[in-house]
Amino acid sequence: IIDKHDNTLLKSLEDVHYADVAELIEELSTEDSLYIIKLLDSDFTSDVIAELDEDDREKILKGLSSKEIAEEIDELDTDDAADIINELPEEQKEEVISQLEDVEHAKEIVELLRYDEDTAGGLMAKELVKVNENWNVLTCVKEMRAQAEEVTRVHSIYVVDDSDVLKGRLSLKDLLTTSTRSPITDVFIKNVDSVNVHDKTDEVARIMQKYDLEAIPVVDELGRLVGRITIDDIVDVIKEEAEKDYQMAAGLVDDVEADDSxxxxxxxxxxxxxxxxxxxxxxxxxxxxxxxxxxxxxxxxxxxxxxxxxxxxxxxxxxxxxxxxxxxxxxxxxxxxxxxxxxxxxxxxxxxxxxxxxxxxxxxxxxxxxxxxxxxxxxxxxxxxxxxxxxxxxxxxxxxxxxxxxxxxxxxxxxxxxxxxxxxxxxxxxxxx
Amino acid sequence: IIDKHDNTLLKSLEDVHYADVAELIEELSTEDSLYIIKLLDSDFTSDVIAELDEDDREKILKGLSSKEIAEEIDELDTDDAADIINELPEEQKEEVISQLEDVEHAKEIVELLRYDEDTAGGLMAKELVKVNENWNVLTCVKEMRAQAEEVTRVHSIYVVDDSDVLKGRLSLKDLLTTSTRSPITDVFIKNVDSVNVHDKTDEVARIMQKYDLEAIPVVDELGRLVGRITIDDIVDVIKEEAEKDYQMAAGLVDDVEADDSxxxxxxxxxxxxxxxxxxxxxxxxxxxxxxxxxxxxxxxxxxxxxxxxxxxxxxxxxxxxxxxxxxxxxxxxxxxxxxxxxxxxxxxxxxxxxxxxxxxxxxxxxxxxxxxxxxxxxxxxxxxxxxxxxxxxxxxxxxxxxxxxxxxxxxxxxxxxxxxxxxxxxxxxxxxx
Missing domain, CATH: 1.10.357.20 (SLC41 divalent cation transporters, integral membrane domain)
Structure with a gap:
């Protein structure tokens, strides 16, 4: 790194998982980290930045212009994007949002920013696959293919009516094992657990654990599907809850870590x-x-x-x-x-x-x-x-x-x-x- | 419950989630619980039993014959089945295993019993969907449909070679968006994280958390695919780890709970x-x-x-x-x-x-x-x-x-x-x- 042989560096990082790069960056100086971040493509570095520890991320973001931050955020899922924007200083937030290229994405992020961090709304992402109850399996698969392009991982396919009210879910398994001409209404599972956008995150964690869910849809007051929460976000909530109790028992008033100042x-x-x-x-x-x-x-x-x-x-x-x-x-x-x-x-x-x-x-x-x-x-x-x-x-x-x-x-x-x-x-x- | 109106009772429990029934049973007397368990169908009660607290389950299992326990276990996934058999008294274990109807299932459970509880082998389940790298997408989908019948939830599709060595994974998304004639070799993702069957569970938890995985394949010393671990099992490991540290800090030598004796x-x-x-x-x-x-x-x-x-x-x-x-x-x-x-x-x-x-x-x-x-x-x-x-x-x-x-x-x-x-x-x- 000291010699800054760009090509060798790029080559060596190309095949590494972003979580490993994030770990590497946490051990480097801010200057070296910024050099690497700027060198690499934003569709890769955005994941690295999302993976960083909050303190380290703050240092990195300070070294980037609002335009550069917007480029990174354009590549992220809405939930990570909203989290990062929330960490920015007040005056920079709007600037970054206005620089986002994907207008639809920006709108969704702004919507997420409205919710409290410790509610389902603050945890959920807007990326999900939904189908209309009136479609048949074939239309459904076509639509899903289009939507799936946008979504990193398909957890569940949610079924909604014409006013976007959550009606049920489709299992991928059933979709794989049903004839393409069946109407969705015959196939989908009417019983679906969901949480309200204002529910507390620890309540969401409790429900997902109890019913062993990997993803849960989030609805608003009118029952309309507004997002989904996945288990990996909940894992963090569960861990933080358990660690927080221990920290309080040990007499620590803030959530501190060994490498804090x-x-x-x-x-x-x-x-x-x-x-x-x-x-x-x-x-x-x-x-x-x-x-x-x-x-x-x-x-x-x-x-x-x-x-x-x-x-x-x-x-x-x-x-x-x-x-x-x-x-x-x-x-x-x-x-x-x-x-x-x-x-x-x-x-x-x-x-x-x-x-x-x-x-x-x-x-x-x-x-x-x-x-x-x-x-x-x-x-x-x-x-x-x-x-x-x-x-x-x-x-x-x-x-x-x-x-x-x-x-x-x-x-x-x-x-x-x-x-x-x-x-x-x-x-x-x-x-x- | 006291009047034992079987039909009303059955009807009222029919639509309830097994996790809720498990919660109900934990509050009932052992006698009433056994009555309910025997009344309901084993494809439903098996999930209830798997969901129970260890102490409550022990009481219930004591009231069931080996034959009845075997019927419940026949309905369970291999990982839950192995866990429950592990809790039985030594002399009853073999009796229950010999009463299992599904021989293939029994063989897999016996295999799982060989592994230490705190290793990947002790946590994994045998139920998974795997395809051969030499197939094309169409054969693949057909095979998957057959295998999916056995598996409650499809997390990932693993790709193996002729000797069962793990080669990579297929994303459901790619499968949805690719032509059915493409050979699997062109489609599958060669880079796949896996853990060894002897890895410690906390190491598995660390890896799955770091890379945000929802399921991870488990391989043996020769790299052959032997099982998979899903995030819901890992959530329990993470929670137990965090709680254990707190309990030790509070001066408790065993993992006790408020309702223990x-x-x-x-x-x-x-x-x-x-x-x-x-x-x-x-x-x-x-x-x-x-x-x-x-x-x-x-x-x-x-x-x-x-x-x-x-x-x-x-x-x-x-x-x-x-x-x-x-x-x-x-x-x-x-x-x-x-x-x-x-x-x-x-x-x-x-x-x-x-x-x-x-x-x-x-x-x-x-x-x-x-x-x-x-x-x-x-x-x-x-x-x-x-x-x-x-x-x-x-x-x-x-x-x-x-x-x-x-x-x-x-x-x-x-x-x-x-x-x-x-x-x-x-x-x-x-x-x-």
Missing amino acids: IIELTKARLPWLVLGLFGGLGSVFIMEGFDAALGNYKELFFFTPLIAAMAGNVGVQSSAIIVQGLANDIIKGSLFKRLIKEVSISLISGVVLGLLIIIFGLVTSMDFKFSFTVAISMLCVIIIASLIGTFVPIILDKRGIDPAIATGPFITTSNDIFGIFLFFYIAKSILGF | IIELTKARLPWLVLGLFGGLGSVFIMEGFDAALGNYKELFFFTPLIAAMAGNVGVQSSAIIVQGLANDIIKGSLFKRLIKEVSISLISGVVLGLLIIIFGLVTSMDFKFSFTVAISMLCVIIIASLIGTFVPIILDKRGIDPAIATGPFITTSNDIFGIFLFFYIAKSILGF
Whole structure:
């Protein structure tokens, strides 16, 4: 690349899949990447650009003129095209759209730009194969051939009436196995799952997963076919959802990646750390309130990190199970049953852990009354911590708030404070200081 | 259902999607479920059974005879069939297989049973449409019609030579748009991605995602086409991977769900809690070693839960970013660069948090030297904690161990102990007690 032997370079990239070229470009400097993009044909580079990581794409697009960007977008499917235009700075959007050569394509992209990114409309593409219910198989195949030229992959053939209202779908299999003279009305499948253009993407993902669909048609309020969503777009949604829950549990407020900048990463991490700090300062106050214990029972203070850690761990476990259950829609049955279940689990765990503490006390010849007190208060802390971990997400979910925000640092911090208070309170009741 | 009006029941379930019936059955008692399953036709119930949650399916299958199970399996695609047989108790497996009516189907299922569940072979199905490279489009379409009868959905048409070696694929689009007399060799796409039957499922998922594939052919060591994997199976793999990382980070050793039994849930949760307990007992020892500080600086002990919490939170954040980065294969660049980056991030965070502690100290009229000591040691703890959180997963990954085990309780516990030790050590050096 450094020598810039254009022909050798072109030749070597020609046969490579665009996803591999995108990976290569992500490792090159912006200057080298731009050189390659400008050298290659836009019907190839458009796919490369669509495949790039958002941050890398931003850098590349900054180095291209609006005219050049429009050329790339002309080659893309409407959904990718709309996504890329959405990432452009406001003032450049219109300029790029006005430079698009294919007017029909431009109109469709503009339509897609109207929808929210996290709705079916924001995810769908306009490219699809549709046939009229009044045609016969032969007309149908002819029309499909014409339409198929425009569409990268044929997923399903949708059947509409004269006002474009979705009526059903045709399977390629049936088309292959039916006589060419049969009318479409006799062949097509009337039962077709569809989503509304305003449905949320996670709802679309749920439906497509449940029914194992590879593509789903999108209709507007009047039932008219306006687009289609394919499973590869949904795979990204599913992955992001699952990763987002994990990131929130780990205390990251933004969707960050390891190769983001130091500033971005710090911005995503600091808020929860500040919360953790305030929580910790809260426990400083609590312990100051119990400092009478320092006289006879200074060891209580040696056990506080253990109590805090157990409260945190138990809370995180409970909330993770509930958050994943809510995400997969399997939290059923009454709240009372769940309460009994959580108390049982934490009772078993608490008794086992409490016995270990008593054994530890015997081995290190600790006062029995003291180690018994630690074990009992830890048992109570574990039960309360698991109930907080279970019910805070459920309550948030009922109120329409994403339960994932209640996992990780939030649960850990509140369980820390609560656990330490409970620990000292119970110890004081038993030991009396 | 209680009145068991068979006809009404049948009529009402007839038009329902099998995924919905599966959902209904998961909420019914085993007895009622069995009643419904036996009432309905096996070409419908087989899909319902395949769709059920593993635990619910186990209950249902226990209530069916081997003959009845074989009837259900006869209706299923080979991949689902093999999965279900794999779940049966050893002694029942052979009995069910011997009762299968379709011998060809049985042979294919037995072949699939040979492969490991987490390899391409364990995921693939035998149902596919393949054509010989020497045929022309017309023969091809005829053959495809015959084969398509067996296959639920036609994803791709694979082209093989006389010894069944995968040569390429035919797009349905090209088939629709080409003259029927053209020989296949002129039409088919020679470049086709495929995976080996022994490739790991997460590698298959990575490839299918990267190249946006909806189906991928599976070949054996000799390059012969032996099956195909479709994106809906991969969606499950991707989701499980992402959820598994989160579960490990939350301290769950098994893949548990909210509706698992109390015993299963406790078994998944207790091991990490015991680890946390030992960690906590470790910090008891550390603090006992520094109990000379109790004289003049008892407040140090009030700050230990805060220090432990910060060490834990920072470690979890760092490790989550690295684990997700490793899973998505975006951890690039030298280790030294990553070191600099982590130190910078934790330096910024540590200074901000340290300043907050000093302000807190001023407000609560704490000794300045003391609050300064706490701030400085916290800064050091945060830097070390973030380095542990970053490099432990990277090192594990390099050694071929799943880095996700290093997140959550493991990082929290080791950072707790390490952080508390460092905190007292630095405080002792500055304050001298």
